[in-house]
Amino acid sequence: MIRTESLYKSFGEQTVLHGITAEFKAGKMNLVIGRSGSGKTVLLKLLVGLLEPTEGRIFYDDKDFGSLSKKELRKLRMQIGMLFQGSALFDSMTVEENIRFPMDMFTTMTEKEKLYRVNDCLTRVSLTGVNKNYPSELSGGMQKRVGIARAIVLNPKYLFCDEPNSGLDPKTALTIDELIQDITEENRITTIVNTHDMNSVMETGDHIFLLYQGRITWEGNRNDVLHSTNETLQDFIFASPFLRKLRDTAILNGKSI
Amino acid sequence: MDFNLLYNFGRYLMLMNAAFSRPEKWRMYYKETIRQMHDIGVGSVVIVVIISVFIGAVTAVQFAYQIEGNLIPMWYIGYIVRDTTIIELAPTITCLVLAGKVGSNMAAEIGGMRQKEHIDAMEIMGVNTASYLIMPKLIAALLVIPMLVAISAFLSVMGGYLAVVPTEYLSSSEYIQGVRAFFVSYNVFMMIVKSLVFAFILTSVSCFQGYYVKQGSIELGKASTNAVVFSDILILLADYVIATLLT
Structure with a gap:
């Protein structure tokens, strides 16, 4: 479980996050949704330690992230996997080298064990036979899969995904969402996903936080979305007239979306 | 150009401090070092060869032009080419060129x-x-x-030979006599000191520029340009300081 307490983040005069207090549930898909510029990426970067909070604290299973020793921090980092918006695969390395990089750097596994683990992870993300390909030779969806494979190679306890389906077609985006959800459930990972994709929200949102202008203005799950009276949430999820019509029809007929 | 010198100098020192902390795994660093040695060394040989030969040739031709008709013996050309390249031209010009090629690439x-x-x-x-x-x-x-600087010094002397011997400014034996005259091994030491200092400057400054780059292609271009400009300025400054200290 990951918990934040009154988290503030400012860049100079501009305050991006205003006292975020949230509890991200263990073994669940925790979605942070919100419009562009609402502070989602900043929150994610604070959670993984890429940025330091101006004020407030972050807890990983009741351990204060800010007061961990170097050794504890390194141990925790090995339990964290992250999928970046642009996949962040190392261009000069092949798919196999990308996935085995964390193992090469931090484990004493044999070459055989590493190769087995690489192939295992690639099979898990339904991608085989691309070991020797370079990231530039793969499609966007395939790169995301490799990114997921690299993120889970050390069997993380926490998985962070920054807009995992941006730039993908709706079908591929859904496949990536399902993959992340399956991995989360299989391994009981605490997953936090930043997204502004409406499909992701409705398909995978076990626990959803709506971030609006640096504040959490709504919290619930995908079943609560339809009947929520939160205007910001409704404006965000049902942004187009078509979706609003669909929602109204569903409510009228007593169905869920 | 950022004139907040103290702030950037502080950041540079902190980055260098972090850069020299204990590696997570020596084997990974070793592999990366070998890759970099290949990129910097093999990747720069051609440009170093071309530049060095021409530097030696031009030095020889210009010195021949200056001493022609004077009382200074012509075989001094070999001596002058050897010493100017070893003391100054090989380390400085090579590293200025490498700042442009390798430094901008690193940034x-x-x-x-x-x-x-x-x-x-x-x-x-x-x-x-x-x-x-x-x-x-x-x-x-x-x-x-x-190593590249040493190759450059040798090739410059060869370049001088190619420029003045076939054109009959002086004979082959005269040029070689000049090259072998008044040899002071301390000059080679100076060349190595310069090349080490310049190598550190161009690499660390270029890495610093790249490491703190902001978003956007313009920023990346700026970082690359700054890497070359600042490296070149600092190399010339260091050249003067070393020359003052070691001569």
């Missing part, structure tokens, strides 16, 4: 990694990115650049 490579979140990805894994990305480059440069 662009690290800057690109910053922009494409590769550095963030490594940080999250727990990698000390300053160390992993900079230390192998520095070690590789400190090993390879003095």
